[in-house]
Amino acid sequence: MKLKQLESLLGDLEQFSNPKVELEQYPTGPHIASRILFTAHNSFGDVNGKVVADFGCGCGTLGAAAALMGAEQVIAVDIDSDSLKIASHNAEDLELDINFLQCDVKNLGWRGHIVDTIVMNPPFGTRQKGADMEFLHMALKISSQAVYSLHKTSTRDHVKRAALRDFGAINAEVLCELRYNIPQMYSFHKKREMDIAVDLWRFVPKVIEDMQ
């Protein structure tokens, strides 16, 4: 699949109708989502034939992108049933077969390393401090191959330190800096829209084999 084709398919997906600010629900736009999965597939071979999980899937854009790029199985996790409804409609519209799971990512009970790759656009932690780090911590525990995640560029040093020192990642690399467009979605947004700088990261987890 070509990048343009992927972006255009993702552009047709339904987005949040009543976004919930406490969950920091912001859509992952088709431009960013297509580039994340395209890079993961083309530069690193982390998607095709793999089990890919989308943490905090929201409307399911990243999970759908993973399925379109040839992931063998996609597991999309979100805490919010309204999001999961939209995400499953979106999967149906694109005729994609995606596994959904309702759970708070930070409380996931998960055995083994069946998931190869995790892609996520976590809450940036502006409402619930540290939410993005909880996602990253869990992702690095569960995946066996790679974690792709977006974090605010202003937190770059902190993210790197936490990943390598606290969460046991063996590699943490910023692949590129992106402009994340935030439309005027919530009443506290004063401007019509704004761009914030975010980093696209690729982390490599340290895999400790289970004793079973």
Add this chain to the structure above:
Amino acid sequence: MRLLTHNMLSSNIKGVTNGFPLGIEVEKVIEKQVDFNPDFLRNMFAKVEWKALVDAARTMGYAELPEEADLSMLESDDFLKRFHHALLELHLEEGALVCPETGRKFPVNKGIPNMLLLEDEV
């Protein structure tokens, strides 16, 4: 919910020491065809907890998996097809997952397990 998902989910209620495997209460099972990919299955075999898969498949009405399995079986197409069917084609559409220690039920509706914990379970 596929048994692939079941094979990695465990109950994470506060105080539970071994939340795996979750029991399954079946209300409705459906089957969906998936493309057969032997390489993927061989790769998955090493990561799957076999006994949990066998028991879960049986609960879902599919008793065609051998109790024990080893790497030599991955040469057999017949074995791989059974493994494929159990892991990827059976879906728990309605029912519940049950914590093996506390008996707490996690509902599965429209194929989506709800693993949300209550405040006092975190």
